[in-house]
Amino acid sequence: xxxxxxxxxxxxxxxxxxxxxxxxxxxxxxxxxxxxxxxxxxxxxxxxxxxxxxxxxxxxxxxxxxxxxxxxxxxxxxxxxxxxxxxxxxxxxxxxxxxxxx
Amino acid sequence: xxxxxxxxxxxxxxxxxxxxxxxxxxxxxxxxxxxxxxxxxxxxxxxxxxxxxxxxxxxxxxxxxxxxxxxxxxxxxxxxxxxxxxxxxxxxxxxxxxxxxxxxxxxxxxxxxxxxxxxxxxxxxxxxxxxxxxxxxxxxxxxxxxxxxxxxxxxxxxxxxxxxxxxxxxxxxxxxxxxxxxxxxxxxxxxxxxxxxxxxxxxxxxxxxxxxxxxxxxxxxxxxxxxxxxxxxxxxxxxxxxxxxxxxxxxxxxxxxxxxxxxxxxxxxxxxxxxxxxxxxxxxxxxxxxxxxxxxxxxxxxxxxxxxxxxxxxxxxxxxxxxxxxxxxxxxxxxxxxxxxxxxxxxxxxxxxxxxxxxxxxxxxxxxxxxxxxxxxxxxxxxxxxxxxxxxxxxxxxxxxxxxxxxxxxxxxxxxxxxxxxxxxxxxxxxxxxxxxxxxxxxxxxxxxxxxxxxxxxxxxxxxxxxxxxxxxxxxxxxxxxxxxxxxx
Numbered sequence: 317x318x319x320x321x322x323x324x325x326x327x328x329x330x331x332x333x334x335x336x337x338x339x340x341x342x343x344x345x346x347x348x349x350x351x352x353x354x355x356x357x358x359x360x361x362x363x364x365x366x367x368x369x370x371x372x373x374x375x376x377x378x379x380x381x382x383x384x385x386x387x388x389x390x391x392x393x394x395x396x397x398x399x400x401x402x403x404x405x406x407x408x409x410x411x412x413x414x415x416x417x418x
Numbered sequence: 419x420x421x422x423x424x425x426x427x428x429x430x431x432x433x434x435x436x437x438x439x440x441x442x443x444x445x446x447x448x449x450x451x452x453x454x455x456x457x458x459x460x461x462x463x464x465x466x467x468x469x470x471x472x473x474x475x476x477x478x479x480x481x482x483x484x485x486x487x488x489x490x491x492x493x494x495x496x497x498x499x500x501x502x503x504x505x506x507x508x509x510x511x512x513x514x515x516x517x518x519x520x521x522x523x524x525x526x527x528x529x530x531x532x533x534x535x536x537x538x539x540x541x542x543x544x545x546x547x548x549x550x551x552x553x554x555x556x557x558x559x560x561x562x563x564x565x566x567x568x569x570x571x572x573x574x575x576x577x578x579x580x581x582x583x584x585x586x587x588x589x590x591x592x593x594x595x596x597x598x599x600x601x602x603x604x605x606x607x608x609x610x611x612x613x614x615x616x617x618x619x620x621x622x623x624x625x626x627x628x629x630x631x632x633x634x635x636x637x638x639x640x641x642x643x644x645x646x647x648x649x650x651x652x653x654x655x656x657x658x659x660x661x662x663x664x665x666x667x668x669x670x671x672x673x674x675x676x677x678x679x680x681x682x683x684x685x686x687x688x689x690x691x692x693x694x695x696x697x698x699x700x701x702x703x704x705x706x707x708x709x710x711x712x713x714x715x716x717x718x719x720x721x722x723x724x725x726x727x728x729x730x731x732x733x734x735x736x737x738x739x740x741x742x743x744x745x746x747x748x749x750x751x752x753x754x755x756x757x758x759x760x761x762x763x764x765x766x767x768x769x770x771x772x773x774x775x776x777x778x779x780x781x782x783x784x785x786x787x788x789x790x791x792x793x794x795x796x797x798x799x800x801x802x803x804x805x806x807x808x809x810x811x812x813x814x815x816x817x818x819x820x821x822x823x824x825x826x827x828x829x830x831x832x833x834x835x836x837x838x839x840x841x842x843x844x845x846x847x848x849x850x851x852x853x854x855x856x857x858x859x860x861x862x863x864x865x866x867x868x869x870x871x872x873x874x875x876x877x878x879x880x881x882x883x884x885x886x887x888x889x890x891x892x893x894x895x896x897x898x899x900x901x902x903x904x905x906x907x
Contacts (some may be wrong), residue, residue, distance in 0.1 A: 326603075333558055333596060340589055349585060356592035364598040366564070371606050379550055383595060386557045390588055391563050397580045405576055413578050416656050416723075 325366040332359035346398055346408045350391075357387045425487065432486035432493040432545075434475035437503055442468030443534035450527035458526045462516040462873070465530040469509045470536070474832050476501045476541075485547060488608050491514055492547035495902025499752055500544030500679040507672040507759050508537040509875045514767040515664040517871035520773050522662070528793030529569055533668070536562035540676035544650030549598045549608040552680050554646070556594070559673055560587050567661040569627055573777070579660025586643065586653040594640025597633040601688070604629035613688040614906065632690050634696050638703075641684075644677035648706035651730045655714075658726030663770030663777065666722060670729045670766070671759040678736055678755055678907040682748055685740065686905045693743050700741045701833060708840040715847050720780050721769050725762070726848060728806060731844060732758055739821040742828035748903035752822035753896050757813030757888045764881030768799040771874055772863055785851055787860030788867075796855050801882045803848045805889070807840060808841055813888030815896045820896065829876070 332355060339352030360379040368376020402408060430437070446461055446468075453460045480498040485491065511533060519526050539558030546552045566589065568580025602627045603606050605616035616624055624630060639650065689696060697751040711731025718724035733785045736758075739750040772788070773779050789796040805812035818841060825834045870878070888895060 329599075333528070333592075336592070337589075339892065343419060346581070346585075350588075353585070353588045356589075357595065360592065360595045360599050363596070363603065367599065367603040367606075370603075373606070375435075375608075377600060378597075382550060382554060386554060389561055390557065390591075391562055394584050394588065396566060397577070397584050400568060400571055401577045401581050413581060415574055415578055416659050 322366060322370050324351075325362060329359045329362040329366065332356075332362065344409050344411060346401070346410050349410060350394055350398065354387060354391070357383060428482060428484065429486040431482045432479050432484070432491055433542070434479050435472045435546070435589060435649060436542050438472045438475050439468060439534045439538035439541065442471070443531040443538065445529050446531040446534070450790065451548060453527070456793060458520060461526045461530045462512055465512050465534055466509060467661065468534055469505050469512065472746045473502060473505045473509075475504060477608050483518070489611065490548045490551050491542075491545050493545055493835055494750075494905075495898065496679070496905060497545035499899060499902055500675060500758075500813070501541045503590070503675050503756055503759060504540040504544065504672045505538055507668065507675070507763060510760075510767075510881060511664055511668040511672070511762045513873040513877035513880075514667065514770060516873045516875075517868075518664050518770050521868075522777075522837040524570060524662075529566070532562045532566050532569075536566065536668075540672050544679045545608075546680070546683075547610050549601065549610065549613075549684075552684070553591075553595060556677075556680070557591065560591065560644075563665075563669060563673055566665045567657060569665065570662050570777075572658075573662075575660035575777075576662060577660075579657045581721055582653050582740065583657040583661075590643030590650070592640075593643075597636030597640060600629040600633035600636065602862070604633070605748060609722070609726040610684065610688045611906075614691065617688065617691045630692070631695060632891060633815075634685075634692065635699065637684060638696065638699060641677055641681045642886065645674050645681065645733045645736070645760075646707075646730050647703045647714045648710045648730065649703070651710065651733075654730055655723050655762060657721060659723045659780075661731065661771055663722065663766055666726075667763045667766030667770070670726070671762050674729075674733065675755045678740075678751060681740065682751060683905060686743075686748060690743075690906070691864045697716045697741060697743060700737055701830070704734050704737035704741055704833060705836055707731060707737060707817075708837055712840050712847075716843070718847070719782055721782055721785070721851065722766075722780050724851075725769070725783070727763060728844065728847070729762065731840065732762075732806075734840070735818060735821055735837060737834055738830070739824050741830055741833060742824040744824060744828055745829055745900070745903045746820075747824040748905070749840075749899035750824040752899035752903060753820055753888075753892065754817035756895055757817040757885065759812055760881045760884040760888070761802045761812070764802040764878055764885065765806065767877055768795060768802070770866060771795065771870065774863060774866055779861075779867070782851055782854055784861050784863035785854045785857070786858035787864045789856040791860050791864045792867060792870070798878045798882045799855065800852060801885055803852055805885045807845045807848045811886065811889045813885045813892070816896075817888075820892075 336356035364380045564584040570576040642650040715727035724743035739747040805814035808814045808818045
């Protein structure tokens, strides 16, 4: 079986990261924005795992695991925060969350 | 070998401060149902005990300095300085929070527990020698801070601030993490000293040198967000304005100091060999932060928002010292962050004191006549504001002095000139508050003001005393900073 070149994985990771960043900037729904961040973190995980595979070392895989744990903790807190915001507002449009202006 | 994986007693002593804070934070949450009915001050007292113990543990760890857990944790003078700083920031925050929380009818146990967890994260950031430890510590600190920002659940401003802080904070974290991945990819390691060795070519040629440059840029973006440096400062005004005031005081000092500690450690060890490459980046960010912060602060009518912009400007001053890329610059950063922590916590504590139930009064007009009604509070606030301006005999003066001295020694003449012009602009908006306080009739806010609570008074006295101490005897702190600012032995 012909192995897929390492650079393909890295390119995919970079593309996913950019899609995530673009989603963060351009999407208006808070949940979608949050999912974009998760996409970015998982893109990074792909990089970690690829590098670890290339180096034949285990530490990159462990890093990916740590990132997953942190992302889960972040999701728990983040969804709770989104919920408190949603309780007071009729929509999840991020442009409507702007009560503080000079 | 299982035996090798067991931490030695030396390892454990070196992370004792974090262990104390985490255990005590968990204990507070467990004790919640038992102590809840009786007294809400109990949690404040317990967390003060925890912080005092952690401060002791920091000193004890410093007596056993060295690397722990295979270089993951590094306990040196630099780490100890920042550990002590974030713990003292925590003590001042707890002292100024108790009365505030009772006034807002807020639960206290979770608040203090989250504060302890956040400080544990910052303390670990200061002592980390490996990028994954930096990342995890940064997240421990950040995730607790997100919750603290939204702690007043029924206040829409607090909700909104938490949402913005969370979204932009996580966004920044992703950039930081991608930087870590690229470092791992190009050098095969994420240990800071090993990365440095790889970057200097000691361990053979690097697989992909381009990755290393890109990684430095990504880490700069991630940390730039955390320290609210321009052009990554957009979140700061909204978050600082919306967060409960004692939390704002904490956010603008503790996490910022810890993020700068990480910034210094990464850029003065791992990326120090490629210094010329990132210098223009930091140069630009320093100038943009100072200018945007100061000029936007001029136009604010809300004091919290004004101090938020001023905090962006102060991050700019610190970046000036980072641009200098020298041990003198590093010790100037350390001194400035200490001085800034005291004066800023003090200033925010006064704002929180005046704001009243539901944080209604935050405008500059609300400070009218404070000098007549509560001369002591006004006098202490004056000390903090003068220090923020950088008037001699205050810590703020020597902080700025050492920063610009370090910049001149590294031949950053233009940056120094523009920075000094910026400090002159800044004087205007701080003085506006002073004028309001002493030359106006008492406002409604001042007429409704409560007497100073004992905890808050202690916090204000400690902050003011430390601000003046740093302004009159700067050498004591500066000598320690100078000794410990050499990060590569």
